[in-house]
Amino acid sequence: MTATDPQLGHAEKDKTPALVVNGVSHSFGDKKVLDNVSLTVEQGAFVMLLGLNGAGKSTLFSLITRLYDNVSGQITIRGFDVRRKPSQALQRLGVVFQSRTLDVDLTLMQNLKYHAALHGFSRSDATQRAKLALEMIGLADRAGEKVRALSGGQLRRVEIARSMMHRPDLLLLDEPTVGLDLGSREGVIKIVRELVAKEHLGVLWATHLMDEVLRTDQVVILHHGVVLYNGGVPQLLSQTGTTSVREAFRALTGTKASIEEAA
Amino acid sequence: MSASAFSGATAATFAEAEGAARRRLGLAGYVACFKGIVWREILRYLHQRERFLSALVRPLIWLFIFAAGFRQTLGVSIIPPYETYVLYEEFIAPGLIAMILLFNAMQSSLSMVYDRETGTMRTLLVSPFPRSFLLLSKLLGGVSVALLQSFAFLFVAYWWGIQPPPITEVKLFTFYDPPTWAGTAIEKMSDPIVNTLFSVPTFVQPFLGYLTVIPAIILAGLMLGALALFISSVIKQLENFAGVMNFVIFPMFFASSALYPLWRVREASPLLYEICRLNPFTYAVELIRFALYGQVDTISLAVIVGCTVLFLAAAVFAYNPSKGLIARRGGPGGSA
Numbered sequence: 001m002t003a004t005d006p007q008l009g010h011a012e013k014d015k016t017p018a019l020v021v022n023g024v025s026h027s028f029g030d031k032k033v034l035d036n037v038s039l040t041v042e043q044g045a046f047v048m049l050l051g052l053n054g055a056g057k058s059t060l061f062s063l064i065t066r067l068y069d070n071v072s073g074q075i076t077i078r079g080f081d082v083r084r085k086p087s088q089a090l091q092r093l094g095v096v097f098q099s100r101t102l103d104v105d106l107t108l109m110q111n112l113k114y115h116a117a118l119h120g121f122s123r124s125d126a127t128q129r130a131k132l133a134l135e136m137i138g139l140a141d142r143a144g145e146k147v148r149a150l151s152g153g154q155l156r157r158v159e160i161a162r163s164m165m166h167r168p169d170l171l172l173l174d175e176p177t178v179g180l181d182l183g184s185r186e187g188v189i190k191i192v193r194e195l196v197a198k199e200h201l202g203v204l205w206a207t208h209l210m211d212e213v214l215r216t217d218q219v220v221i222l223h224h225g226v227v228l229y230n231g232g233v234p235q236l237l238s239q240t241g242t243t244s245v246r247e248a249f250r251a252l253t254g255t256k257a258s259i260e261e262a263a
Numbered sequence: 264m265s266a267s268a269f270s271g272a273t274a275a276t277f278a279e280a281e282g283a284a285r286r287r288l289g290l291a292g293y294v295a296c297f298k299g300i301v302w303r304e305i306l307r308y309l310h311q312r313e314r315f316l317s318a319l320v321r322p323l324i325w326l327f328i329f330a331a332g333f334r335q336t337l338g339v340s341i342i343p344p345y346e347t348y349v350l351y352e353e354f355i356a357p358g359l360i361a362m363i364l365l366f367n368a369m370q371s372s373l374s375m376v377y378d379r380e381t382g383t384m385r386t387l388l389v390s391p392f393p394r395s396f397l398l399l400s401k402l403l404g405g406v407s408v409a410l411l412q413s414f415a416f417l418f419v420a421y422w423w424g425i426q427p428p429p430i431t432e433v434k435l436f437t438f439y440d441p442p443t444w445a446g447t448a449i450e451k452m453s454d455p456i457v458n459t460l461f462s463v464p465t466f467v468q469p470f471l472g473y474l475t476v477i478p479a480i481i482l483a484g485l486m487l488g489a490l491a492l493f494i495s496s497v498i499k500q501l502e503n504f505a506g507v508m509n510f511v512i513f514p515m516f517f518a519s520s521a522l523y524p525l526w527r528v529r530e531a532s533p534l535l536y537e538i539c540r541l542n543p544f545t546y547a548v549e550l551i552r553f554a555l556y557g558q559v560d561t562i563s564l565a566v567i568v569g570c571t572v573l574f575l576a577a578a579v580f581a582y583n584p585s586k587g588l589i590a591r592r593g594g595p596g597g598s599a
Contacts, residue, residue, distance in 0.1 A: 065388070065389050066388070067385065087288060087392070087393070088391070090390065090391040091287070091288070091391040097382075097386070099382055099385075100382070101382050101383055101386045103303070103307060105310040105311065106303070110306060114299050114302075114303045115386070117295050117298065117300070117302075118299060118300070118386070118387065118392075119296075119391065120287035120291070120292025120293070120295050120296050120392070121287065121292075121295060122295055126295075
């Protein structure tokens, strides 16, 4: 990035959305997984990406994180195209992947310092950031323990803390609560929601668990690679004539099966 | 557990100005990133004791059992860099170091391919640094581990009596035997050309071979790592390690100068001799063999540098998830 980079230093005034996905399609062979998907995550917005398994959520995340090149359409993070300016885009991105990505044989501290190094932080800066990250999730006293010793909920919290270490503008979470018990789930949700409020970062949260949606969230419903709805919760309910997000989802997608069963 | 504590602290302590973010992608950032990746590989290796042991046991079996058994059947005449008759154990030691590099390269490259869509490789690939740099750092991380394994092997070999001789001068050794299919197009060299590069102070002479072998191991390891990454990205059938053993490791290892001098191979089969000389692994072995004796084998060095550049470019292209060959066929684990 250059010295005249308008994206840095004026973050407060700058209204560039955290994420813009514009007309993105993707296929694996003959199978079209995403069909003309568009969505926007404004700064400080909490966007729930709802869809069943296989709806294309993970593929969309792979495209945003540049695991695949998006063949058609455009994806920008704070105005930086992930294909043309991947460095600037990825620098502003934090991700919590669906699969566990911590080294279980290494300590929490070693894991976090590795991540800081991947973002180019010096050793001392990395240590400081790692300590703060662990304080944030209440695991500061376990910095020297191996990750193997943590519970599922604690693992997730460490991954969230890790994704925040470089202070991204956009946080992606791919089914972050899958496999967690109710208490851990609530802990994870609480942490992320607090972060959005304090840090004013945009969050794209993919899930198939409809009870994680709050009334104030923006909702994007993805079904078979197509965006069926994009907007606020009250409009979703009035548009579908339903009283809950779950019912609205069923009405839109035509799925009879309980969403939770699909997990 | 309060997020507000974090944000308050971050705003004050980090004070992340525009300059700081820019510096992170500057030279200091690259160095920090490289060190972080290499250090993680070493840490992981040190934490996996069984991996350490199996990597050490394999070459030692060859050394203690195979070499001891073959010592009487296979006489090694005096060929460069050796100036006296050497025991068979001493002859195959460089080949066994190269075997360590080859195994390590295949193991880490396979895991890089299978981790690509899940797990740790994805964390690596969302780093803002260029992917070619990330992959090169990752390969060099694997080479660092192989270097540790090689020295663990050399340490045991030392107590078994296999020690490089004291070295008084570091020399450049050049000899090329043109392939038979080249006919008379390339002039035959009658004798090797040996140039002295520099003399060595007395106090380092006894263990200089252990120092000069380090760059040889790094270079050969990088070449094999890049080759392994390319092969495992391109050939989908290499899904398990058994396939790799049969189709990559064994052919490369046996059709090389690791276990027998190539002049012996030529006596047995001129065709096999030519095959061995087309095998980059042969040059890895020879580079290490000469380096242990304080000599730079020019031809091997040239071949390995050339192959490293070529294989690295091919590996980065084939592996790059967004452009490479894996993406085109939908990935080894299919797509989610």
